[in-house]
Amino acid sequence: MDSLTASTMWLIPVQNQSWVSEFILIGFSSDPTTNSILFIVFLPIYLSSVLGNGLIIMLVCLDTQLHTPMYFFLCVLSLLDMSYVTTTMPQMLVHLLAHSQTISFAGCWLQMYVFGALGMTESILFVVMAYDRYVAICYPLRYTVILNWGLCIKLVSKTCVCGFFFSLLHTSFTMSLPYCGPNRVNHYFCEGPSVRTLACMDTHLIEMVDFVLSVFVVLSPVFLIVASYIHIVKAILNIKSTQGRCKAFSTCASHLTVVTLFYVPATYVYMRPNSSYSPERDKQVSLFYNVFTALLNPVVYSLRNKDIKRALLKVMGLGRVDW
Template identity: 45%
Template sequence: MWRQNWTSVNEFILLGFTTHPILQQVLLVLCSAVILATMFGNSLIIYLVWVDSRLHTAMYFFIGNLSFLDMLFTIITVPQMLVHLASGINIITFSRCMAQLNLTLSCGMTECFILALMAYDRYVAICQPLRYPTIMRMQVCIQMAGACWLGGFFNAAALTVVTINFPFCGPNQINHFFCEEPAVLQLACMDTYIVKVLIFALSVIVLIFPFTFIVISYIHIARVVLSMHSARGRQQAFSTCATHLTVVTLFYSTIGFTYLQPQSSHVADQEKRASVFYALVSPMLNPIIYSLRNKDVKGALAKAMGKVS
């Protein structure tokens, strides 16, 4: 309705990082290596969780969900960037841009919920170990993960519908390497106060509430762990939480910079650089973090390698 009296934009130009030919070739090589490492690492985690019976627990089920989300986010954003770097043509149609915006929002919101579930899993395992098999049985885990996926996609759909109905009449240059909500809103031809309020409200629900839940969970975990008499027990408990805390820190420290501050043009470059971490670096590092610090994953990998050889 808002777009009836405006000349609609049919396509956008993604400015990316640089227009220098040599730098574009360097970025092409680096990003190609990143996507290969991301897809291989996360696929390996999913495979190990699927085939090794020792990993058929709630914690690894959620890790598998996280790996799938990282792969999906990478597929949505990085291949298009590689095509743009290789061809030098950075054009994306309006419909494809909105579809990419919706899917990246869906993945990001779902990941926030999954990370909160992983914290809850650690809380139950450490603070209520006797009730763990009952509370975190697989049927319940599937239902909770399904709710996370549905919640992420429904929230993203609502935000995307509002964005699509804003008028875009030019300029059509997006200061980003993919269609992300704050960068796209900079190009709207009318006041975007309503959608910015909606973004903030959803950010509180999707970012602050899960993060607060994670913090509260780990406060209880720390209280229980510090009261343990066994030094080995404390070390094992902290070790199982360290990987999750590392992933949470990487994810929230960057995505919060983009969505939990007032939107303005002078921070667009900083937001673009921050998004590199949760769009490229974090999905690549997550499998490494889980495999290097987890004996079960390393054992499953050794078992799988033994079967292959």
């Protein structure tokens, strides 16, 4: 009888509990003038990101000379970047001008899931791209044999499956928490750590699960990339020609740059202790690896890439130009 009473008393508060049906994304400022300025700043950035990545996808698809594993992976990266920034930026731009900054619980769930899936997929794709550079430099004569189109498609497919699966775990754990009180998310989109702070329970267990996922999706790829580049550097140093060494290093420079731009802020946000959580700082860091990385990637891969420049001039009808 006592156990039945205790059980009943435990159920009553749960039944009377009010659950959050929507969240309010605070964004960067509550001042309309400031938000208007931010809209003017971020709209060109978003459009440039989409156009830049879309241009690389178009060039790779149209130019048969770019139909190689390296540019295939670059095309996939551009598609991920374009989708990645579109998951958050259009909504942020609308909220900068709108009076209402709400997002439904289901909408928040979906945004968190897609954003996480694309981010995790991109994180793993960087490992695939490092493997591509490893094979190209260490086994140049067998490059097209080892990285045949069947293997390339399998690598990209499995990368996507891993990214979307692990994001499902992360999102399910976070959004299954009880949200019964505050619903103001101090962020410009539904990012896991920011939403989790509103849960009406201790979240240490979920944080541990997230940390394990982060180790697998963030740190493990970093270690694999470092291991690949150790072998790459050894192979480059064995090249007798100075011009050959410079050319080999040049093919890796773009990849190393975008890897650094992505992993440094991502590691800070998802690998740091929860006690050091700072909403304002996290918004700025997230803005960098979400928005500016998607903007800079096409620039980084285009500025020093003769093949991309040649393909662009060819599409523009300017003919062949020697660089």
